[in-house]
Amino acid sequence: MDFSYSPKVKELENKVKTFIETNIYPNESLYEQQLNEAASRWSEVPPIMEELKQQARQEGLWNLFLPESEYGAGLTNIEYAPLCELMGRSMMAPEVFNCNAPDTGNMEVLVRYGTETQKETWLKPLLKGEIRSCFSMTEPDVASSDATNIEASIEKDGDEYIINGRKWWSSGAGDPRCKVAIVMGKSDPDADRHEQQSMILVPLDSPGVKIERMLPVFGYDHAPHGHGEITYNNVRVPADHMLWDEGKGFAIAQGRLGPGRIHHCMRLIGAAERALEELCKRVQNRSAFGKPLSSQGVIREWIADSRIEIEQARLLTLKAAYMMDTVGNKMAKSEIAMIKVVAPSMALKVIDRAIQGLGAAGVSEDFPLAALWANARTLRLADGPDEVHRAQVGKLELKKYQ
Template identity: 60%
Template sequence: MFAELSSKAAELKDRLEAFMTAHVYPNEREILSESSRGEGRWNPHPVVAELKQKARAEGLWNLFYNHGPEGQGLSNYEYTHLCELLGRSLAAPEIFNCNAPDVGNMEILSTYGTEAQKQRWLKPLLDGEIRSCFAMTEPRVASSDATNIETSILRDGDDYVINGRKWWITGAMNSACKLAIVMGKSDTSAPKHQQQSMILVPMDAPGLTVMRPLSVYGYEHPPLGHAEVLFDNVRVPAENMLLGEGRGFEIAQGRLGPGRIHHCMRFIGLAERAIEIMCRRALSRTAFGSKFADMGGVRQVIGQCRVELEQARLVTLKAAWAMDRHGNKAARNDIAVAKIVVPTTAGQIIDRAIQVHGGGGLSEDFFLAEAFAETRFLRIGDGPDEVHREALARAELARHAETAH
């Protein structure tokens, strides 16, 4: 099933690894530190801005993108290997214009956007001139079932009027965020999965208010942030509708599949790095007359981490391979498996690395505490584990239904 990387992908991987070593890791702590940002924490970090220019100049830009000459034209399987490198640092994806939620939004605009929508929004996103957010989750309803969402998108002459409240809108705090892709209901009398639509809303539209940042275990993740956003009679032109009324679920499934697997790719790299620093810590620290690395309990933990990470990497590679050969829709079960397995596995590995680091693992001196918060977040984000297990169970039961009697 698995193949060697193409010469192009292998060369990009080598150059990306060298760039990470030379530029990303040395600046990581400054970029990720929340305590040093102060009032300007929602503005793009100056070091990141400088590194983005370097990355683009070196051709390490839009690595995920395969819809046109703005990207590298890699397959999902090839990008998996590069994305794992990006995932080793929470600071890295933004530097290479491969960060969520922009990646998913660029996929939406490329696949479903009109030429006018692409010119206005996709081009500056691909150029890294602006950022965007994706507004689906709501505080008043269980948004794991997206049919529950209550935000209204109603036609009024040549416009649509949007009313509702969204939260956990990643990127909305960033001063560079200029676009929200909003999912809401345009026709509550339509069939259940045809009531929803998606529409493009400029962040400076009258009536759109970013209410507050939301923290994950105390981390606000500047300059992106996760925001609560109010839409109060927000009016946008009818041509801002994506694909057409009632097509929201169709677009969501097209967006979330690749987005889920990209998260998994990155978390493999994050967990790999956690194992590495856990081993270095175990080899360098002594307690009760013995090195940590000589203690049976620590060695058992390290061995189990390797077993679990290889399992997680394989299901991620399989999902990427299936997407390339059968399409995102046909690969949805493989994507669901990876989405369940990887965040949990990465979180367990990072938690064990924190334990080996003792008090240091809880601090900003290492990347582990914020990495743990990130992995725990994704067991809910992009669909909670329970939803994916339910979908997998339905698929299994349907597959065996004909032979049940």
């Protein structure tokens, strides 16, 4: 495995790093200020976001996430890794580069499984950053970590499908630019367990679609993006809104979640790096009991452990990315599952140490640590909880000895 980067990737890495340090970090507070000054935190997008997006696109830092596609930058997963990691250092950075979830996963679905009409209607505006989308899979009434439990219904009626169900944690649903949802539901309850589900495109302005509420995460509303609870009540969409084919929902989910999971892990490494950076800067400028915090043995242990854990997680992430590029997502499923367990846990430990090192400042909004921690904690659940991934790894390990 060769993890060295080409001159093209090194140049992109330097450009992304410079852009983040020059344009994004200085505007994080302004973004929140503009959000709070709006008539509603859900009514409009802070102007600074659109300004930064336009600038990033002009500099060629746009849609970097799509491998093997005519639509993206043509980077492999391993080439995208250092760029995605840098984006993880700021909560607002991924959107600036049009590399934000769940739009990235939805765009990948449309690239792989969408018809030409679906691509023209939804993929191209998403690629341009003109609209946003959400992914409606998780349901409040079932254990959605097992996707075969999904109970929302998708029924054929002539040349239309009728969708009924209640979803929640549909990330992105609160955004005024969110125009379409990819909805997962059961289209044939009598089929094989993994062929009962389908995925279908549902415009959010369709009659019967209602956003019931936006769900905060540890008190963060993540506006104007947010996470919505949505009811679909006899929602009718044309039959040509079906993705791939009936019964392919579970297969699409597996294909979608592989890249999504590793992208989360790449960003988590970036979040941990920023936390460690904040810690190292802070402890050299603060003193306690007669000497700088950086001279305290326990602080140095925190810094050392954090560096070790970040490097371990990065290497496993790169191995998973390498396997996805060389043998495919299916063959890399064990490595993807492993890093999806390792990266959130690592980030939480590193960010927690940084919060402890900064003291009261660490839990304030003057620093990004509290928000980064809250986001990292959700990723022990999103795209499959730790327990599901551990079960997968254990099953695949045991299989070697049967």
